[in-house]
Amino acid sequence: MRITINDKEVVIPTSLSEFTLGQRIAFQEEYGNELDTWLKKIVDMEDGLDKEMEEMEFRMEKMFRTFAFFAGCTPDALKESEFVDNIANIYHSCLSVLFESESKVECLQEYHWKGETWVLHPPSLKHGDQMKFGEFIDSKQVVQNLMELGKSRWDAMLNLCAIYLRRPSEEYDESFLYDNSERIEMMRELPMDIALGVGFFLTASISLSNHHFQSSNVAE
DSSP states (O other), X not given: OEXXXXXXXXXXXXXXGGSBHHHHHHHIIIXXXXXXXXXXXXXXXXXXXHHHHHHHHHHHHHHHHHHHHHHTSOHHHHXXXXXXXXXXXXXXXXXXXXXXXXXXXXXXXXXXXXTEEEEEOOOOOOTTOSOOHHHHHHHHHHHHHHHHHOTTOHHHHHHHHHHHEEOTTOOOOGGGGSTTOHHHHHHHTOBHHHHHHHHHHHHHXXXXXXXXXXXXXXXX
């Protein structure tokens, strides 16, 4: 959705395919971490009027901060705007739905992006797999960082996408993870529907591997 704010045209994404991983990382750094901390405090509050008032303030602040991020302005500027009702309508019809849909992405084995086919390479080390030991070590460290720092660390997803989302016949190269490498910069442009698909794919693969490992131990 294209709208004009202060004589400047801005793009408000209406689907995850219009929202990039780089934007998700930037939003998390600018507003997301603070909002997550605030929400956790609200959850820990005792039920009552104070909690209800805090929840209301949180929802309003989240709306202004989210809209401000995509509009390229400050939350305070939006609060003083005469178009608050329009902002609220756009937020609730597009942006809030956008973040809610992050948990509803369909995981595919193959994606078409930038005019090319990209496939997911399973994280396993069985005989005959394409995965190399260096790839396993790099991804293991990234996953460990992701678990230690929390699910909101989208920068870790950037590295995981660089490792596992590759062209069909493309082998992993450790240079993919170099700071500001061409591959990392490319993954910043990755649409969020694909990035989340990679995340769910890895979660399912790790769960399946753990189940297989536990079953093998029981059999022994």
